[in-house]
Amino acid sequence: MPSSDELEDFYRRLTNLRAQVTQQGAAELAGDAAVVQAVVTLAKEWLRLSQRLRAAGIVDLSTLALCDGHMGELLVGRGDSRRADTHYRRHLNAVDGAFTGAVIIPVVKHEADPRQVMTRDLRAALDPHLTAPEKAYAEEALKCVAEACNRAGIVLLWAAAVTRFHGAVERLGFPVFSRALANTATKRAYPFTAVRDRNPVASRPELQRVPDFTILVAGMELWNYDLQAFNELARLLETRNNAAHPGMASPRPLDVQHFTDKLIERVFAFIPA
């Protein structure tokens, strides 16, 4: 969707052009190819903006149809060149009259919606820490959060975190990971007991079959985080599992924010990319 800043920039050019058209008479305008070209460019640009606005569903469709109609008239030509100034002015005025109240303000209101603000905050917090494959999951997660689909957002944010774990394991090497699994399995207390009977891992598909919880337990040896950090990670996994299964868990925006902050602290800013 176009931003309100983009729409305001368009509107500024529209009002400047309208003022220029108003200043020039029909005869002068007919010979001014630059203004005619500017009108055509503006009309084309509007039609592109209109398509994007239509897809977003923020601005009333009748307003978009009205503006499309007037801008389309500017594109198809002015007919009698002696009346060019009137023709341009009439259509530019009509768009000008509706633009601020019916186009820019709904977009500003949408951008300032708390969910959108939170989504931007989360993106700003996540972006510096993520690799490209992780970002793909995070972006999907943020789309969900922006639409108040918090459970889906949590599941996809966890997918970004698992991408980090898997990538980090591959960089260390599968033998190192398998050794960590074997060492962990020799310990007798919880949570190490959860790693028993795991076969060595030698490839990415085999790693993908290892439960996330097992990777978190082995991670204490691989990345040297302590039991408290592990417990926080295990709670994040539990939150993810609750979000992914039917039940009474109903994460609020603040829950998503907390989940993201903890993922950044314990995974994205800690586990090497």
Added chain:
Amino acid sequence: MCGDRRDGADEQIQRNVALLVAVRTYLATGAWTADWSEVKALCIDLNCYDAANHAAYLRKGEGKYFKSVAVGKAIELSGPGRTAAEQVLAGLIAGQ
């Protein structure tokens, strides 16, 4: 907050809106930042939005109240900006 429209008042009003939005963000997240769109929307609600000069007015506070001002980006408050934001909030509470 938006009743005073003497010369230079618009600039101060829009700056105060940004400071108040930063207070809200601070209370919610602990970060002294004002979301660009949130500032714009609140200015529209309070009938003090000047599209042509909005960014320019806020830029005048750059280096003093705000660390940096860029269109579309969150505005981060400086130390004096935080103090000013607290004063604006105190003024609102006192009914000024």
